[in-house]
Each structure stands twice: as structure tokens, then as C-alpha cells.
Amino acid sequence: MSKYSISLATSDEAKKFWNLSPNATAFTNPEIMNFFNYNFEWWQTKRGEEVLCMWPVCLESKSKVILPEFSYYFGPIWFKDFYKIPNHSWLALSKNIYEIFIEKFVLKYGVVNAQLPLGLQDIRIFDWWNYHNKKKNRFIIQAKYTAQIKDLDKLSFDQIKSNFRYWRRNELKKIEQNREHIKKSNNYSLEEIVKFYYKITGIEQNKYDLKLERINSFMNLVKNKFGEIICYRDKKSNDIASFMLVLFGKNESNLILSLVDEKWKKIGLSVFSILEAIVVSKKKNLNIFDFNGANSPNRADDKHSYGANHELFFEINYLEKN
Secondary structure, three states, X not given: OOOEEEEEEOHHHHHHHHHHOOOOOHHXXXXXXXXXXXEEEEEEXXXXXXXXXXXXXXXXXXXXXXXXXXXXXXXXXXXXXXXHOOHHHHHHHHHHHHHXXXXXXXXXOOEEEEEOOOOOOOOHHHHHOOOOOOOXXXXXXXXXXXXXXXXXXXOOHHHHHHXXXXXXXXXXXXXXXXXXXXXXXXXXXXXXXXXXHHHHHOOOOOOOOOHHHHHHHHHHHHHOXXXXXEEEEEOOOOOEEEEEXXXXXXXXXXXXXXXXXXXXXXXXXXXXXXXXXXXXHHHOOOOEEEXXXXXXXXXXXHHHOOOOEEEEEEEEEEEOOO
């Protein structure tokens, strides 16, 4: 009989494990997940009675596995002291654990779809799946990057600004000259934010789009102290000029939405709002500000212009042949 087992975990069991896991992020926080209209299943692997790893699965319908929209690092999280595992034991242990998950997910869902949290960079087990069986599919493994400002507890306000690229610092001077034309706002409707989202992103909205529902979930999270919104309006028109939404994790804040009107972006409202979001995170005693994704030339350069370092993580996808 195998000393390893796999079973479904309750939300309470998942939260207890999440609280202790060094891989846990806001996106795998069971309390946060409850705000979204998805079906979540938490799977746990044990060695004897000890839970070693948990892996959440997001179901859009009864059996369709997806990655939650606007989310990152949605995948396996390991037990508290996993990083103390000796190098000579890690490969065998991770192979046993990950293969149990893969076999269960392929049997139940037909797919594996996840992003590994930052720091879990050993992807060999996924790369070796069906390694010697050419009749079966292999995992598609994609390298992904995010941009992070770390050690906020050690950085002063001036040090944070000094790490910005020179033209970012110049933009701060521009917006200071135009501050009298904007006002901070705590009054905005969901429909107004969704409309602003489509205006800024240039994506065409359709009546079946679920962005409204997803953004509403994040706004409800803010109302329940899981994040913060920073919004400015044009005083003259009263239109929204910028809208930032950050989500709080255990040690990091995550920039979920960063929307700035083009007119105001040119005169520095973007850098002004980002700086405020960073300062809010620092005041919350969160030591990492995560821009959540830096995977296109323009957006990556934009995020690194704030002094953020690049961080590597992996997305893994597997589809079983019928």
C-alpha cells in the first residue's frame, strides 16, 4: 500500500494549510476565493497523516478547468518547511507528489491547468510526464515573468522614488503641477469602472462578457478589507482619470487593475497613482509590491520603470488525448 494518498480538502483545512505555506498568495487564499462565482476544489496529498501539498482547481462549469481571471500563481502550495527538504530527497518527493496530482486530475478533469507560485521553479516532473510515450501528450510549459518591488520595509518613501527611471521622476513633477485639476474619489459605480476598463484596454465589450462580474468580486474584496482602491477624477468633467485596485496577500500586495486615462497618463497621473499604491502597501506592512505580470515588451518595460525586479514563474498545461 502506498504511503502517499490524495483526497479532497475542506475550505477550512485549506485555509489552515494556506496560513502556514510559504507558497501561499492572495490568489490561493480560500477566503478570497469565496468571493468569486467559480467552483473551487482543493486537493491534498498526504504522507501518512501529514499533508505535504495542496492544489486548488478552478471550475468554470461542472468539469471545465480554468485559471481564474485576473489571477496569478494559482497552483500547488507546499507545507511550511518544504524548503528544508535535502536536495537528495526533493526530486523523489516532488515526483511522487506531483504525479499523484497529475494522475488524479487527468482521470477526473482530463486536463491540468496551473501556474506555479514564485519560487517553485523545479518543473522537471511535468516535463518528464509521458517522456517515453510518443503516443501521448506532453505538458506545455511556459516561462512567465512578473515585476516586483521588494523589501518595502527597508525602503523610505524617497528611496522608492529614487529607484524610478528618470522620466518617471519627471512625470511626478508634472502631475504635482496639475494636482489642482484632479480629485480623489471614493464614489464610483461598478458599471462606470467596467466601462472605463474597456475604454483603457481597447477591448471590445460583448453582452456575454463576465468582466463586470469579476471586477465586482474584486471591488467586494476591497470592501471587506482584502485590498484597496485608489481612484482620481478630472475635476472639470468629473470623469474617472485613474483607477487602481490592489489585492493584499500575506506579505505582498498585487496590482490587479491599473487604469489611467491617456490624457492624464501623459502628465504623470499613472506614476502618481502607482506610487500611492506602493505607499499604501508599505503602510500595510506588506514588503512586496507585485505588478502581476511583465510579459509583453511595452508593459514589462513600463513596470520595470518603477524599479521593479523581474521574477520568473511557470505556467503548466496538459490535455489528455481522447
